[in-house]
Amino acid sequence: MQMVGSLVAKPVAGRRTLVIVGSTHPQHKAVKLMNHRRPKKKGADRRHKAAEYAPLPPPPAEYTVVSK
Structure with a gap:
């Protein structure tokens, strides 16, 4: 076995x-x-900490009945 810098040379067959x-x-x-x-x-x-915001108001109704 021979040392070459930071490498080792190993004889194999x-x-x-x-x-x-x-x-x-x-x-x-x-x-x-x-x-x-x-x-x-x-x-x-x-x-x-994360900013704390006031809760949002409820959303408006999706459907509005105009007449029956």
């Missing part, structure tokens, strides 16, 4: 194959970077 051992400096991937940079809620935002 006379041929060498590269196997990844690990990385010294892993990089942020796309989703992880977006979550890392997204805006965070502050204390006042965490305690903020």
